[in-house]
Amino acid sequence: MIQTVGLISFLASICCLVLFAEEFSISKKFPKGHIGILSALGLIAAFANCFIPAGNLASFSSGLLLTLFLLLCLLKGGVKNGGADQMTGLLLLCLFAMRMGGNESQLTKAALYLLGIQTGLSYFVAGFVKASNRSWWDGSAVKNLAKLEKYPLPENFRKQITASRFLQKSSGGLVIFELCFPLAFVNTQLASGFLLLGAVFHLFNAYALGLNRFFWSWIAAYPAVFYCAIDFHR
Amino acid sequence: MSNIFLKLFFPSWRFFDHVEYEIKLEVSFENQQEPQNNCLEKGRLDWQVVSIPCAAPSFGLLFYNPENNLRLQQLSTIEGLAQAAQDRKEVSDSRFLKLYQEVLDILRSRLPQRELHLQKIRFRLVAESLSNPEEKQVLFISEIEELAS
Numbered sequence: 001m002i003q004t005v006g007l008i009s010f011l012a013s014i015c016c017l018v019l020f021a022e023e024f025s026i027s028k029k030f031p032k033g034h035i036g037i038l039s040a041l042g043l044i045a046a047f048a049n050c051f052i053p054a055g056n057l058a059s060f061s062s063g064l065l066l067t068l069f070l071l072l073c074l075l076k077g078g079v080k081n082g083g084a085d086q087m088t089g090l091l092l093l094c095l096f097a098m099r100m101g102g103n104e105s106q107l108t109k110a111a112l113y114l115l116g117i118q119t120g121l122s123y124f125v126a127g128f129v130k131a132s133n134r135s136w137w138d139g140s141a142v143k144n145l146a147k148l149e150k151y152p153l154p155e156n157f158r159k160q161i162t163a164s165r166f167l168q169k170s171s172g173g174l175v176i177f178e179l180c181f182p183l184a185f186v187n188t189q190l191a192s193g194f195l196l197l198g199a200v201f202h203l204f205n206a207y208a209l210g211l212n213r214f215f216w217s218w219i220a221a222y223p224a225v226f227y228c229a230i231d232f233h234r
Numbered sequence: 235m236s237n238i239f240l241k242l243f244f245p246s247w248r249f250f251d252h253v254e255y256e257i258k259l260e261v262s263f264e265n266q267q268e269p270q271n272n273c274l275e276k277g278r279l280d281w282q283v284v285s286i287p288c289a290a291p292s293f294g295l296l297f298y299n300p301e302n303n304l305r306l307q308q309l310s311t312i313e314g315l316a317q318a319a320q321d322r323k324e325v326s327d328s329r330f331l332k333l334y335q336e337v338l339d340i341l342r343s344r345l346p347q348r349e350l351h352l353q354k355i356r357f358r359l360v361a362e363s364l365s366n367p368e369e370k371q372v373l374f375i376s377e378i379e380e381l382a383s
Contacts, residue, residue, distance in 0.1 A: 018297060025300035030343050070242075077336060078314075079241045080307035083249060089242030122247040129251035144253040144364035150309050152288040152302060203296070210288060210302035212295060 001108060004227045005098045006053060008115070009062065011220035012095050015088060016046035016065055018216050023072060033075045042068040059099040066092040083122070084213035090118055091220055109231075116228035119221040120182050123198070127178025136175050139168025151209040177201075184225055191229035195222050255361040257309075257316045257373070259284045261341065264354040264378055281358065284344055308344075311336045316359045319374040334376070342381050354378050 020042030027036035045068060049061040069092055079085040094115040101107030135141035146153060146161035153161075161167050177197060184194035199222070202215040260281040286308055289301045315333040322330045341357060357376045363369035 021298060022300040022303050025298075026304045030304070032339075070238075073238050073242070076307070077332065078238055080310050081303060082306075082310060083245070083247065086242055086245035090245060093243060118245070122245070125247035126249040129248045133251060135253065140365065141250070141253045145250065147364045148253070148256055149285075150256065150306070152290065154290070206296045207293065210295065210299055210306070212297070212299045213303065215296060 001112070001227070002054070002103050004112065004223045005095075005103075005108065007223045008091075008098070008220060009052075009058065009095055010050060011216070011223070012062075012065070012091050013046045013050040015091065015213070015216035015220045016042060016049070016069070019088065019213060020046055020068075020072075022213075035072065035075050038068055038072055038075065042072065054099075054103070059096070062092065062096045062099045066096045081213055084211065084217050087119075087122070087217040087221065088213070091115065091217055094224070112224050112227050113231075115221050116185075116224035119218065119225050120185060120228075122218075123178045123181035127175050127181070130171075130175045131179060136171050139165065139171055142168045142171040153208050157208065174201075185229050185232055187233065188226065188229050191226050195225060198222070253364065255363055257313050258360045258362055259312050259337070259340070259357060260360055261345070261355050261357045264356060284341065284357075286340075286344060308340045311340060312359065316361070316373045319359065338379060338381065345381065354380050 020039045023035060024039035024043060027039055042065070045061055045064045049058075049065060052058045052061050066089075069088060073079060073085065073089070079089075094111040097111035097114075098108045101109075101111065130136040130141070133141065135144070143162055145151075146158050177194075181194055181198070184191040199219060202211075202218050206212040206215040260283050262280045262282070286305050288305050289295060289299065295302065311333060315330070315337050318327065318330040318333050337357065341355065345355075356378050358372055359374045361371045361373055
């Protein structure tokens with residue numbers, strides 16, 4: 001358990017380093033409230049959290065990261081980065097509970113389960129809503145997604161998707177992957193497979209859709225899924 | 235504030251449940267002087283699409299991508315206003331008014347500064363069908379606003 005919490009803490013620090021560095025840069029271009037100062041403090045707290053293994057100091061630094069993140073959301077006027085912000089908030093809340101609970105406590109275990117199950121749900125619910133929409137099975141949803149100017153998809157890739165029936169039909173595979181994700185809790189072999197596929201999926205989204213914060217916040221929650229897969233069969 | 239906490243701790247994972255429309259922000263300059271800036275694209279009649287450019291994809295953007303995240307935040311605000319405009323039951327709906335002000339801030343940051351103090355603008359939100367670009371629906375038209383701060 002202690003290794004899992006340590007790994008989550010380290011990955012959550014990287015997630016926060018990316019987030020606060022970007023918010024700091026944005027605040028220099030478009031100043032709003034005290035987001036710049038808050039982001040600078042967040043950068044320092046995230047950097048320090050990388051090197052704190054456990055104990056009261058770890059509880060303090062994870063609590064500080066959670067507080068700064070919530071303040072950032074308040075100053076920005078809400079959850080503006082959608083799912084990435086939601087997963088980061090959940091991650092930091094669970095990390096704080098794990099650090100407060102300490103080694104081998106019920107609170108730490110509950111926080112690991114909450115994070116693991118919510119991560120599993122994030123795929124399953126996303127798959128479920130897609131499965132109930134015909135456009136994800138006939139490929140038109142992917143074709144439409146490629147047309148969205150919202151995402152910085154490379155132009156040649158955008159053209160390939162809109163022209164290739166095979167790529168469009170592959171969206172059915174994504175729906176099946178998301179629906180089957182809860183199987184990751186069955187055993188560690190399945191967990192490894194699903195987490196590896198999930199990481200590749202988020203890496204692709206970070207590159208093609210510019211969703212880099214999704215990558216870091218979901219990757220940081222993966223050790224909790226793996227922990228649940230081990231713990232279910234103990 | 236409670237809304238933020240609810241969204242963070244009871245998250246919704248309904249990603250891409252519908253990919254049928256894209257919301258576009260369009261602006262009209264009430265004195266008809268066309269601004270000299272490439273962030274405005276020609277639209278229909280006197281409405282012009284406000285484009286919010288993004289960085290070209292690269293591996294380095296996995297670690298540091300502020301431009302695109304700002305862009306996503308602003309587009310999320312625009313989509314939020316489109317939703318709030320349809321959901322609101324009274325003119326003084328606080329969520330709607332907050333998002334309305336945020337969209338004015340986006341226009342202040344994205345439109346050329348030198349034109350702003352001279353002009354009055356009106357903006358509108360348009361849902362454009364992705365399968366048929368000719369199919370457009372105007373969701374909301376703003377009051378005439380002065381963007382000069």
